[in-house]
Amino acid sequence: MFELSVPWWELVLRATAVYAALLLLMRMSGKRTVGQFTPFDLLVVMLLSEGVSNALTGGEESVLGGLIVACTLLGLNALVSRLSARSDRIRKLAEGEAVVVGYDGRILDERLRAEHVTREDVMQALREADCDVADMKLALVEADGKISILRRAEGMAAHLRG
Structure with a gap:
């Protein structure tokens, strides 16, 4: 239950890579996908989450592995938010502008x-x-x-x- 089948740092690296790739893809897809979800947009987001789940965990199915990935994603999100609040350049890169x-x-x-x-x-x-x-x-x-x-x-x- 709490024993990992892959090293903990691999889960952190996987989560970081997937987070960065999805952030880039969401920025490239335009603002509409962020602002007003249509049923199609919602379907794409749901399928994206399912599609990247194995990339995040690398087959790791333990509770600890899931918690490491979740903490990494939340930590990255908090980091990007803090950096965006302090730097216009990072905010524009992460969030875009009007x-x-x-x-x-x-x-x-x-x-x-x-x-x-x-x-x-x-x-x-x-x-x-x-x-x-x-x-x-x-x-x-x-x-x-x-x-x-x-x-x-x-x-x-x-x-x-x-």
Whole structure:
């Protein structure tokens, strides 16, 4: 139950390698997978966890082995969080940053494609912000995948009067 079939440090190395690889893959896959899970996105995440489980444990099935992997993953996550809070460069690398997908009443389709966000997602965010495309100053896909809308000043004044 508590006896390991592989050295403890191998489990730490495996967990670190898988954590780093998945972090990189998630960053490369675009912001949508992080922000708003569709049923497809959720399925992919579930399958990813199942697919990497053997890579994490190397066939180790003991309670101790599972706890070592869990502690390593939680420790890495805490480390990345702390480093991200102290360094903009690390934060941008780990979490990303907001990307402009609409500017001055125009939706930038090439940026939407690069971020794996649909035009309909932006239109929904505009509706939620009670903003017409013409009144949009900026549309941003935030690092967490949420779409933020900034109105033009004159559009806001007209909105407040109306």
